[in-house]
Amino acid sequence: MALRVGVSGSPPFVDKRADVYEGISIEVWEQIANAEKLEYILVPYPNIDSNIKAVADGKIDLAIGPISITPDRAAKNGIEFTQPYFYAEEGVLVPSQPPGLWTRIKPLFGVAALSSITFLLFTLFCVGNLIWLAERKRNPEHFPPQYIKGLGNGIWFALVTLTTVGYGDRAPLTKAGRTIAGVWMVISLVSVSTITAGLASAFTVSLSQTQLSRIMKPSDLDGELIGVVTGTTGVSLARSYGARPLPVPTLKEAIHLIKKNKVSGLISDKPILSYYMKNNPDKSLKLAPFRLSLQTYGFVVPSDSPLERLINIELLRLERSNQVQAISDRLLK
């Protein structure tokens, strides 16, 4: 007799298109059923909790989908979890404000930028003195012997060389002067490119940090109203971080709440959130830069059912040969 297999959950794990089911959980189950030559029919359930209940009530032989293995579910009578087939992180989707003007130019006034500029001014001063010393006797027209005027022209010459502008209104004649200038040219080439590289990375770092949203670390969830999808582990997880969960039936509705500023964020599984963002790009939303906890997904079978060992062996084989990884890479990429 064909196995009755309850199915529930959202893409990329369970994706119902017309009458065909696709997704990571479906493909992993299909590979197990093929390997063990099991006949089965898929029975849809509205959400994960009802799918598990049907196993406990004996209405179906097992439940498949992105079913997080949690203490409360493991404690339910009449059911058992197989070994996990997927390791997902819980994430938080939050509104993201693009960085304002000040946050964009802030690196220019950072310690790194200011210290390298001061160091540069100091070296200009030294090169100015050296050139003046080398040229003041044989080249008084470009570098007057009188110290203040001479040094002024020396520093002007060093700056004109540093930036490779090189007007040539001032240029060294003596061998010593030309050697100093030659060395200074090469140093300038290297130091100007290092400073540009330093500034470029400072901008990238500061831009990536500043996409401000109220929720930047798990403790920021405390006291916040957070959207969660009914029947998922997001509800208990939100509470465990001190947030007030607001359950809504679907992912779409929960995301709608964020955009209307009704909730400060949405807790769900990262693969499901990133899959949604991939298919519905939206600059005003982003995944918060941390994970809440590692979730494992498993299938659910009746307690002491022979199916558990059979599924476990095949599932572990699929994992060790990286086939589960191949399925999720294909569907998540």
Added chain:
Amino acid sequence: MALRVGVSGSPPFVDKRADVYEGISIEVWEQIANAEKLEYILVPYPNIDSNIKAVADGKIDLAIGPISITPDRAAKNGIEFTQPYFYAEEGVLVPSQPPGLWTRIKPLFGVAALSSITFLLFTLFCVGNLIWLAERKRNPEHFPPQYIKGLGNGIWFALVTLTTVGYGDRAPLTKAGRTIAGVWMVISLVSVSTITAGLASAFTVSLSQTQLSRIMKPSDLDGELIGVVTGTTGVSLARSYGARPLPVPTLKEAIHLIKKNKVSGLISDKPILSYYMKNNPDKSLKLAPFRLSLQTYGFVVPSDSPLERLINIELLRLERSNQVQAISDRLLK
């Protein structure tokens, strides 16, 4: 009656100091036993396979340690795995030569760098000659007809143009001279950036290559003699990558084989390898830059034992409250 708990495995999971057992597996078990008020005695076993066999033979009530959940073990009669409590990657420890000072600056004297600098000096010489030939008649003030002095100023002019400094203390008047200078300016722009880019990549390549070891990607394992610790999953994993496993009783002995160049590397769990490297820093060894497969560790109980559900519920609770993560962070950091 107190539970008989079989224990086996290496640090950081099982670490026997005098008569006290420490480690990640031990602490996770202790937290479960405390929460469920279970009395137990620890029974040591030499390796994981013998520990599992004792459960199947009914000599002990459960087995704890870094026990990878594999298809072969899941298929053994009389035993079952709990849910996993740890997710480890399998890694390969390989010999590595750390880059000395010479290897870091070698690119500067590499064929690429020396040839481009010689080529540059040669072109400076040619441009200097060309400019002198073009300008000496109509522009003797900048490029004196007398060969040595004229050529000196020609090369100075070519250098000042190459580095885009361009003082203008020497500048071409004739059409031929300006054509030569114009072409040289464009060539300089391209060649200076090519040389800088070439040097930058030569440095990166040479640094990444110097940490030479024969095994840089999984396929390099094919045909190699690889050390593994007896009774661990490293044996079957080595074979699945085409390597020839050489089992030795302990991690220390396996590492000794690498240092004596008897084996090309050692396959073991990454946490165990990085824990060993942390406590025995050794610049001549390093972890290969890839993982072989994701391993999960679980405890082993007799089939259909009530312990399975009880341990699973408590273990999932520890995980969801990040306590397992806290234990491994503390012991691995």
